[in-house]
Amino acid sequence: MAGRFAPSPTGDLHVGNLRTALGAMLLARSGGRGFLLRVEDLDHVAASEHHEARQLDDLARIGVRGDDEPVRQSDRLHRHLEVVAELRDRDLLYPCYCTRREIREEIEAAASAPNGPAPPDAYPGTCRHLTRDERSRLERDGRRPAWRLRADDEQISFVDGIAGERTGRVDDFVVVRADGVPAYQLAVVIDDADAGIDQVARGDDLIPSTWRQIRLHQLLGLDSPEYWHLPLVVAADGRRLAKRDGAISLRDIVSAEVTVEQVVAALLTSLGMDADAIVGGDPSAPGWASAQAQRFDPSSFGSEPVVIDDLRASWG
Numbered sequence: 001m002a003g004r005f006a007p008s009p010t011g012d013l014h015v016g017n018l019r020t021a022l023g024a025m026l027l028a029r030s031g032g033r034g035f036l037l038r039v040e041d042l043d044h045v046a047a048s049e050h051h052e053a054r055q056l057d058d059l060a061r062i063g064v065r066g067d068d069e070p071v072r073q074s075d076r077l078h079r080h081l082e083v084v085a086e087l088r089d090r091d092l093l094y095p096c097y098c099t100r101r102e103i104r105e106e107i108e109a110a111a112s113a114p115n116g117p118a119p120p121d122a123y124p125g126t127c128r129h130l131t132r133d134e135r136s137r138l139e140r141d142g143r144r145p146a147w148r149l150r151a152d153d154e155q156i157s158f159v160d161g162i163a164g165e166r167t168g169r170v171d172d173f174v175v176v177r178a179d180g181v182p183a184y185q186l187a188v189v190i191d192d193a194d195a196g197i198d199q200v201a202r203g204d205d206l207i208p209s210t211w212r213q214i215r216l217h218q219l220l221g222l223d224s225p226e227y228w229h230l231p232l233v234v235a236a237d238g239r240r241l242a243k244r245d246g247a248i249s250l251r252d253i254v255s256a257e258v259t260v261e262q263v264v265a266a267l268l269t270s271l272g273m274d275a276d277a278i279v280g281g282d283p284s285a286p287g288w289a290s291a292q293a294q295r296f297d298p299s300s301f302g303s304e305p306v307v308i309d310d311l312r313a314s315w316g
């Protein structure tokens with residue numbers, strides 16, 4: 001039994017990511033679970049060891065450490081490809097030659113609304129029924145396919161620890177990208193299952209991915225973990241945080257006036273903790289995380305987005 005936090009090393013973590021990381025760690029440890037960090041570095045263009053080191057360092061400073069050395073997703077490629085081969089053998093995959101732009105145009109052109117919520121980037125099924133000749137023609141034109149799962153527009157429901165019951169339809173999503181790299185949806189399912197992860201806490205922007213991942217669990221005969229999708233930290237007008245919102249990474253926030261301890265206390269308060277339940281002192285010190293976890297009550301997680309200005313007011 002274990003929980004995990006799985007950042008993509010494509011830049012510095014912002015306070016929203018740090019809040020999710022703390023929530024995931026406290027949730028796991030307060031329930032007596034193990035806790036792991038996984039570096040999701042499959043996107044070799046955007047990911048770097050430089051960002052990885054900075055992220056792990058920031059996490060350690062706020063008291064978020066795994067029980068073992070972090071797992072690197074790129075070290076597990078052979079496992080991802082093993083499962084891809086299994087899915088292909090079972091005729092559950094088909095090659096898709098569409099570009100993002102073609103998919104967007106097709107979705108825009110579709111007159112009728114889909115039945116029930118579909119993921120915002122749902123695939124309209126264009127390449128599902130290509131003939132052998134059509135595939136060969138596209139390959140001769142130099143197109144390289146991504147591989148999509150036949151998800152059969154299945155409707156999936158799950159009960160989230162924070163967001164309650166969530167239902168959505170699953171489109172035919174990509175499991176191997178056109179450059180041959182396993183897609184996030186596939187890698188996350190295999191890596192979580194192989195590591196014995198039975199609890200996933202992450203940002204609520206990933207709820208549409210959850211329906212897809214549960215579909216993969218079904219097809220691969222895996223148990224789905226329990227899910228806790230934490231609301232994001234947003235700008236005052238509800239937008240996702242961006243660089244223009246000022247200091248949002250730990251390195252930018254911590255200064256002569258603001259300590260790591262204050263930032264962590266503000267994040268814990270935003271996770272629903274009472275001030276008197278917050279353990280003081282350096283969060284990176286041994287024992288801090290387990291002492292804090294003992295005082296953590298997951299039923300206090302809020303289900304509304306947190307505004308960055310409110311956090312700033314509480315550490316400022």
Ligand code: GLU
Binds near residue numbers: 008
């Ligand atoms: N690597 C993903 C991200 O940073 C999170 C994946 C997950 O928690 O399932 O957005």
